[in-house]
Amino acid sequence: MxxxxxxxxxxxxxxxxxxxxxxxxxxxxxxxxxxxxxxxxxxxxxxxxxxxxxxxxxxxxxxxxxxxxxxxxxxxxxxxxxxxxxxxxxxxxxxxxxxxxxxxxxxxxxxxxxxxxxxxxxxxxxxxxxxxxxxxxxxxxxxxxxxxxxxxxxxxxxxxxxxxxxxxxxxxxxxxxxxxxxxxxxxxxxxxxxxxxxxxxxxxxxxxxxxxxxxxxxxxxxxxxxxxxxxxxxxxxxxxxxxxxxxxxxxxxxINIGQHNFKVISYTYFADSDVEFEAFRAGNIDYRQENSSSRWATRYDFDAVKDGRIKREALRNAFRATGVMQAYVPNLRRDQFKDARVREALNYAYDFEDLNKNLAYGGLNRVDSFFWGTDLAAKGLPQGKELEILNGLKDKIPPRVFTEPYTNPVGGDPQKVRDNLRKAIALFKEAGWELKGNRMVNTKTGQPMRFEILLNSPSAERTVLPYVASLKKIGVDASIRTVDSSQYVNRVRSFDFDMIFGVWAQTMNPGNEQSNYWGSQSANQPGSRNLAGISDPAVDELIKKVTFAPTREDQIAAVHALDRVLLANHFVIPMFYSGETRIAYWAKLSHPEPLPEYGIGxxxxxxxx
CATH class of the missing domain: 3.40.190.10 (Periplasmic binding protein-like II)
Incomplete structure (x- = not known):
């Protein structure tokens, strides 16, 4: 589509x-x-x-x-x-x-x-x-x-x-x-x-x-x-x-010379990613884009790879002009996620470093921008035109935008993890939640902090389970529900979820699509890409500044400001990305050398x- x-x-x-x-x-x-x-x-x-x-x-x-x-x-x-x-x-x-x-x-x-x-x-x-x-x-x-x-x-x-x-x-x-x-x-x-x-x-x-x-x-x-x-x-x-x-x-x-070269292109669907991978190994599938860092690191040691019948490449091409945000997306339409301090606390409970080491063999990078991997990502503190734009919205945005560059919590060792979980508990307390026994409960209603992470593939569960275990340490009752792809699509389109994975790809010229991603108008439109349900006046104004920027310099400043405000509100819990396209294919296939600068064709x- x-x-x-x-x-x-x-x-x-x-x-x-x-x-x-x-x-x-x-x-x-x-x-x-x-x-x-x-x-x-x-x-x-x-x-x-x-x-x-x-x-x-x-x-x-x-x-x-x-x-x-x-x-x-x-x-x-x-x-x-x-x-x-x-x-x-x-x-x-x-x-x-x-x-x-x-x-x-x-x-x-x-x-x-x-x-x-x-x-x-x-x-x-x-x-x-x-x-x-x-x-x-x-x-x-x-x-x-x-x-x-x-x-x-x-x-x-x-x-x-x-x-x-x-x-x-x-x-x-x-x-x-x-x-x-x-x-x-x-x-x-x-x-x-x-x-x-x-x-x-x-x-x-x-x-x-x-x-x-x-x-x-x-x-x-x-x-x-x-x-x-x-x-x-x-x-x-x-x-x-x-x-x-x-x-x-x-x-x-x-425009078509040298293209559309296969006489037949066929697709076979699999219910399980491991079965799909075995079909590739057996030669029943010709090409595979590998999205699992652990599989990329450990499962491509079979004979067809060793003797050159299968080729492997890790390509930066598409990411030279593409920013990516992959994140856990809390549904802000749910009451328990409306407070930004709750969402920030959920980030402190996420130990990316441990996951990267033990499940991905160090093959991932933590995402820290909605335009991650490009010059459109906000860096340091705002200056120049970006600062002017943000000053015009001073009463509508978090004060930390002006004083603190966005950084994700860093885990990976027991002391850091303990400190992060303490910070998470403190943020919950500021937002009106407290740890009673082994449960995080709302101080006014007594309702426990409970939510479901909706998935569409069993292969994603191993990535989510460590996060669920970490949340339980601070009394948050998170669970996983994996449904078939049809049910998943329908539930996401109607925003019938507590939390999901979200991925947004950004070009070097952000524009009208930003309203569909983060604008108030799309927050309650079924099928929109505003998965989180963001409805924020400052974000809306920044989207307009991005779309109608008169010069490239003005556009970049507005994108930096938008990125910074989205991050400061903790609308999502940033996850990870490899920053490269990892492909494996049987050697009967060939491609131009070199490939195009910004794609793999x-x-x-x-x-x-």
Missing amino acids: ILARIRTGCLVLACAAIGLSPTASSGQEQIWRHAISVLEPAKLPADFKRLPYVNPDAPKQGELKLSDEGTYDNFNPLVDRGNPASGLTLTYDTLLVSSEDEIGVSYGLLAEALSYPEDRSSVTFRLRPEAKWADGQPVTPEDVVFSFDSAKANSTTLANYYRHVTSAEKTGEREVTFRFDEKNNKELPQIVGDFPILPKHWWQGKDASGKDRDISKTTLEPIMGSGPYKLASFQAGSTIRYELRDDYWGKDLP FPSLWWAK
Whole structure:
């Protein structure tokens, strides 16, 4: 789905113009451009022949066998309900596609050009005349309008993400225009190029049984798209097979040269991550991204690794331009988590150092920023423009923002752990809780501090159990509940949890998505990414400053201030991240050397030998 990708924004237009025509509404000259960028003009000219990081001679052959954990029950990418199937993006195209060799640069895919006025109150895309659906019908402005209207009507996530886009309308034979309810929001012209474009005539037709299709509902009918692959076959909830289309309209576009090289891409689902790993070991799965540091350190010692039939790589590429926050997320909609001192106390009970040593073999790093790993992370004490911004919010933010750089508690040895637990008990006491016997109870109501940590995989339990044991030492009754993926998705979408894991990926151009992550408007919108339920006036003001920053310097200062305020309120308990993509794959697969600067290009750039 669109928001599962690393998203980019737009601050600076690409230099090359494709053509000029007058803009009827403003009298301005309409500049058609082939690309749009975040920080610097796009590197590639309008007549580029291919992306610089692909292998243009990569063979089109073989099957790529992949896996996923859990199950699926939906092929419709424009609804929030159900579990979307892996690989759906293979079947549809978008208006724009991002470069993995530049930060925040997008080039036209379905759109051959785009244009917008100086105040960025709208954006117009001109579709390629050769763009076709799998049934041979052309991709039209009506398809784009239908897809956008359906996305906003049927997906809370997309409706929130595109809430400042008021309309999409056909404005020419091959032109579609998006209009915005605010001016000078510099990323809106770019992000409307990201959502899936689906065929209006297919969705408004009938299925094989003669029933009307419904874009507002989940479906297990293989959908038709305009993308390089077709959904060829499946076993519901278990397997999916995608086949490369020989008649793909865009296969010779410069943006696609050297890409989409596997004849078949298939997915097999597993209920257990250990069984999934054994399938990879046995050669039934070709590629694995390893998310367990302990498994990475201890389980890759079998013969296929030793003799080179399986290759292992730990790559920094994607993290060169991606900040990450992974954390325990207390649900602030629950009364027991409303006090920031309680949330801070929960951090003091978390012994990352012991977990890293004993479970991850030292392979993890503690996250201490919502933009961890990038220059957007706040450091030291606020200065300059950042300090000016924070001074304007002085009565709305914790005073410690001005006097104490954020740091996580440090454990790892018995004395430090004891000191941290004492601090946790003291913070609970300040917040109106006290330790009675072996239970932490509310001094007014007598209710115990009790909550459930909701998980969607048994493999995560070993990471959580040490935290649960630590909490029990200070009388906090934390428990683990592991549910199947369908139930987990539904409960998270409706905020029916006490605490969960949360992961947010940040680009180098934070913008509109910040409202979906932390803004008051999304706090009670089912399906939003505001998992914690943050509703804070200062955070809302800072999000606006980030989104409407007039210069890059102003934007960075506002992001630093936002990061600092989010941390000071202890909205989450930061966890850890490795800071690299750890992959293992059978040697029959190959990829370009070098890989793109900011990504690993999987699977689109890879090929079978």
